[in-house]
Amino acid sequence: MNVLIVHAHNEPRSFCAALCRLAEQTLREQGHAVKVSDLYGMNWNPVAGEADFLERRNPDYLVYALEQREAVTARTLAADIREELDKLLWADLVIFNFPVYWFSVPAILKGWFDRVLVSGICYGGKRFYDQGGLAGKRALLTLTLGGRDHMFGPGAIHGPLEDMLRPLLRGTLAYTGMTVLPPFVAWHVPYVSDEVRAGYLQAYQARLAGIEQDEALVFPRLDQFDARLYPLPAES
Amino acid sequence: MNVLIVHAHNEPRSFCAALCRLAEQTLREQGHAVKVSDLYGMNWNPVAGEADFLERRNPDYLVYALEQREAVTARTLAADIREELDKLLWADLVIFNFPVYWFSVPAILKGWFDRVLVSGICYGGKRFYDQGGLAGKRALLTLTLGGRDHMFGPGAIHGPLEDMLRPLLRGTLAYTGMTVLPPFVAWHVPYVSDEVRAGYLQAYQARLAGIEQDEALVFPRLDQFDARLYPLPAES
Numbered sequence: 001m002n003v004l005i006v007h008a009h010n011e012p013r014s015f016c017a018a019l020c021r022l023a024e025q026t027l028r029e030q031g032h033a034v035k036v037s038d039l040y041g042m043n044w045n046p047v048a049g050e051a052d053f054l055e056r057r058n059p060d061y062l063v064y065a066l067e068q069r070e071a072v073t074a075r076t077l078a079a080d081i082r083e084e085l086d087k088l089l090w091a092d093l094v095i096f097n098f099p100v101y102w103f104s105v106p107a108i109l110k111g112w113f114d115r116v117l118v119s120g121i122c123y124g125g126k127r128f129y130d131q132g133g134l135a136g137k138r139a140l141l142t143l144t145l146g147g148r149d150h151m152f153g154p155g156a157i158h159g160p161l162e163d164m165l166r167p168l169l170r171g172t173l174a175y176t177g178m179t180v181l182p183p184f185v186a187w188h189v190p191y192v193s194d195e196v197r198a199g200y201l202q203a204y205q206a207r208l209a210g211i212e213q214d215e216a217l218v219f220p221r222l223d224q225f226d227a228r229l230y231p232l233p234a235e236s
Numbered sequence: 237m238n239v240l241i242v243h244a245h246n247e248p249r250s251f252c253a254a255l256c257r258l259a260e261q262t263l264r265e266q267g268h269a270v271k272v273s274d275l276y277g278m279n280w281n282p283v284a285g286e287a288d289f290l291e292r293r294n295p296d297y298l299v300y301a302l303e304q305r306e307a308v309t310a311r312t313l314a315a316d317i318r319e320e321l322d323k324l325l326w327a328d329l330v331i332f333n334f335p336v337y338w339f340s341v342p343a344i345l346k347g348w349f350d351r352v353l354v355s356g357i358c359y360g361g362k363r364f365y366d367q368g369g370l371a372g373k374r375a376l377l378t379l380t381l382g383g384r385d386h387m388f389g390p391g392a393i394h395g396p397l398e399d400m401l402r403p404l405l406r407g408t409l410a411y412t413g414m415t416v417l418p419p420f421v422a423w424h425v426p427y428v429s430d431e432v433r434a435g436y437l438q439a440y441q442a443r444l445a446g447i448e449q450d451e452a453l454v455f456p457r458l459d460q461f462d463a464r465l466y467p468l469p470a471e472s
Contacts (some may be wrong), residue, residue, distance in 0.1 A: 103402075229387055
């Protein structure tokens with residue numbers, strides 16, 4: 001497999017960074033090719049704006065997704081975006097490795113989604129969910145959390161983690177057609193002992209060893225909806 | 237009321253920007269004091285990093301939330317954060333005005349949450365949900381969407397919009413103690429006629445006129461959970 005790890009932590013010696021390095025090493029040892037985009041290390045610009053296009057279809061009025069669609073064909077996307085897009089298109093598996101900020105990704109990673117998942121390639125028109133432009137690729141969220149696991153789940157104070165991660169799992173990864181694996185979660189990271197952390201690393205290594213056999217999460221398919229995207233009656 | 241509008245669109249002449257200006261004008265005419273943070277106009281930096289602290293409690297190892305907690309007390313937060321935090325603390329109502337990117341906020345606004353909602357003031361320890369540091373303030377999401385309204389809801393292709401917005405509504409705004417109003421949504425904006433857009437503006441103005449009477453969304457309260465945050469039996 002070709003594997004891209006997109007890593008977004010502002011402390012190079014963090015446990016989150018250790019998960020990133022472990023994945024890189026483990027997957028290489030399994031014979032996979034691995035590229036890492038260390039967003040803080042790269043000083044990645046997360047702000048979607050007019051400078052993202054070397055030429056503009058409409059220089060007077062910015063419709064970001066429309067300019068993406070033109071620029072990706074004309075090859076006039078800003079170089080930093082093009083580089084990340086090429087890595088993404090090269091990858092069979094993409095791992096997003098990050099600390100949870102506000103039940104979501106840090107802004108630097110949100111801006112990777114905003115700028116790299118370009119309209120016209122990754123989605124567009126009726127090309128989303130199982131018909132999305134990145135169909136065939138697999139995606140994994142690897143995340144570190146301050147909260148404890150009993151604070152998530154049905155009836156728990158924050159509800160199920162998958163519900164909090166819904167715009168990422170369903171609205172971003174599944175939307176672009178990717179096969180989405182269950183997240184790998186390291187709980188309560190700032191407060192646990194070194195033994196617990198070592199256990200997380202071991203569990204992650206084991207998880208990565210079997211990643212090609214992992215069962216994916218299930219999301220909507222376009223054939224469950226009509227041409228105007230109203231739901232069709234469910235099969236009995 | 238004191239009202240802060242945090243606006244995040246990269247085209248100053250967008251419909252989203254028109255909603256922002258309309259809110260500013262309408263609320264001023266109602267006698268409220270209004271401040272606007274135009275994040276693109278301000279060239280807001282959304283990346284949470286070491287430069288956010290003029291002094292570091294631990295210069296060798298960055299734990300972002302911990303440094304926030306120290307810096308807000310010692311008044312060593314970076315000036316751009318302090319300025320936004322002061323506006324936030326001044327406000328009785330905060331409106332977040334943005335186009336939906338990946339079923340969430342654009343990165344530039346995500347980074348406002350990451351950097352401005354500082355630990356120690358906005359939340360911390362057991363100070364979250366109804367006990368959050370911003371209790372007493374009201375929050376409204378005003379958003380423009382490419383999708384149509386029938387694509388959201390139970391059984392619809394994207395499910396209920398509130399579910400996609402959960403990390404914002406519940407995980408961010410309600411988490412910090414804010415009273416969260418139902419979002420104002422302008423659907424299918426890039427594709428609708430001028431008449432439909434005019435209708436959205438009219439509906440928004442009417443909504444703002446009654447905003448002080450708006451009924452809030454309901455979220456967990458800490459008294460439903462025990463000291464370790466396990467759920468207590470529900471009242472019968």
